[in-house]
Amino acid sequence: MGIPFVDLKAQYFTIKDQIDQVVSDVIGSTQFIGGKRLDDFEANFASYVDGKYAVGTSSGTSALHTAFTALDIGKGDEVITASNTFIATAEAISHTGATPVFVDVVDDSLLIDPAKVEAAITQRTKAIVPVHLYGQSADMNAINDIAARHSLIVVADAAQAHGATLDGSRKALHGKATCFSFYPGKNLGAYGEGGMVVTDDADLVERMKRLRNHGSKDKYTHVEVGYNYRLDTMQASILDVKLRHLDTWNASRHSRAERYDAAFAGGPVWPVGEAPGRRSVYHLYVIRTENRDRLLDEMGKRGIGVGIHYPLPLHLQAAYAHLGMRPGDCPVAEKAAGEILSLPMYAELSDDMVDEVVAAVNEIVG
Ligand SMILES: Cc1ncc(COP(=O)(O)O)c(C=O)c1O
Structure with a gap:
């Protein structure tokens, strides 16, 4: 499926x-x-x-x-x-x-x-x-x-x-x-x-x-x-x-994120978690892995929707070349861009679907 x-x-x-x-x-x-x-x-x-x-x-x-x-x-x-x-x-x-x-x-x-x-x-x-x-x-x-x-x-x-x-x-x-x-x-x-x-x-x-x-x-x-x-x-x-439904939907997203977090607690990928004092509404559920490109490719082959937010930091985009910024100017964002992958995340995602995504991730990069 x-x-x-x-x-x-x-x-x-x-x-x-x-x-x-x-x-x-x-x-x-x-x-x-x-x-x-x-x-x-x-x-x-x-x-x-x-x-x-x-x-x-x-x-x-x-x-x-x-x-x-x-x-x-x-x-x-x-x-x-x-x-x-x-x-x-x-x-x-x-x-x-x-x-x-x-x-x-x-x-x-x-x-x-x-x-x-x-x-x-x-x-x-x-x-x-x-x-x-x-x-x-x-x-x-x-x-x-x-x-x-x-x-x-x-x-x-x-x-x-x-x-x-x-x-x-x-x-x-x-x-x-x-x-x-x-x-x-x-x-x-x-x-x-x-x-x-x-x-x-x-x-x-x-x-x-x-x-x-x-x-x-x-x-x-x-x-x-x-x-x-x-x-x-x-x-x-x-x-x-x-x-009128947004609180319910956001709560559901949060509980899906908790399920992903628990499953990934021991690796093989690292979720971008909530920072101190924050409660996220998980517009995106983002994980990091050094094997991102393989994961991206394999998830696609299995019909599991994934995305990269965002693949190239803005200071390196052609549209902003005139600013003269170079690779190395934002090292954290640059490194992350090669490691991040957004997994399916929405209120209607079932526990079974989360488990299936997790199983696929573990199989591919575990
Ligand atoms: C962080 C961020 N800023 C601005 C926008 C622009 O919003 P819109 O697509 O509604 O113009 C988006 C969404 O697309 C976004 O994710």
Whole structure:
């Protein structure tokens, strides 16, 4: 039997009636942009992640770009982020005209290394973008401390971490603004594209709402050059239904991760575990092994879905060659890139399926 890497159909079938109903309601209402359903989802999501306000956007990438732009991050500024993240984090920085500065990650968690952040600060540094990768919080206590001492803005990329906690708190993951993605495979995934910025700053909300809608204050009154970055009402309505199930799904992911962890406790692979004080929502379950490429190949042959997040750190990508960074500049991220493998992880994964994945891993690299 094959085991997919993600199974969005399995999830859909558990909530089919609720989803079909809301889709039909939205079509019947013909309110496809804005309206009460969007406002409700924004309020519900803000409350879920323990923030004051939320601004829906067309994707996680546009959420980051909207937040950076609203915070006046732009040309001449440097923004420090992790080299081990999806490229969208850096693209959103680049699209403001600012320069991303990639730093290495901590070996245990593969999350941004606060010591490397501090060492990378220059006169031009304006912001730090910690990424809550794989579903767990970066070391926000250390990052916030550095930011406060150097008067820097923190914008958190929480695209993979809806509902994660640090020291028991969801609030602890937040920066001045915190950005989420609702890409379909995310823990809270749309049936299309979507994103969200959460903040406690009402002025920032006003600017972000303007920016996402062509810089409009009122219809056809454009006070600045903005974007079409709106979260559409259909996606917001679907996400609002799914939000009610997110705690259950995240708990299920966690228990699947515990089952994997217990099985791998004596080797032959090393899970990227939870760092102190963190509770991960396990967007991805990532293991490390020196035999990664063989494992990748053999798992594929057995029909077990696996992935690499991410195979080439951003400082070595052709898109960022102009920054002049070299192999050896982020040694932890570079080494990890050759060792990491993401195994199937979703709420509907059964114990038997976890056991089958574990058995295959043990057989291939044990
Ligand atoms: C860490 C990270 N940042 C940003 C994004 C961008 O989100 P989106 O695909 O919704 O634009 C993603 C997801 O794709 C991500 O995983």
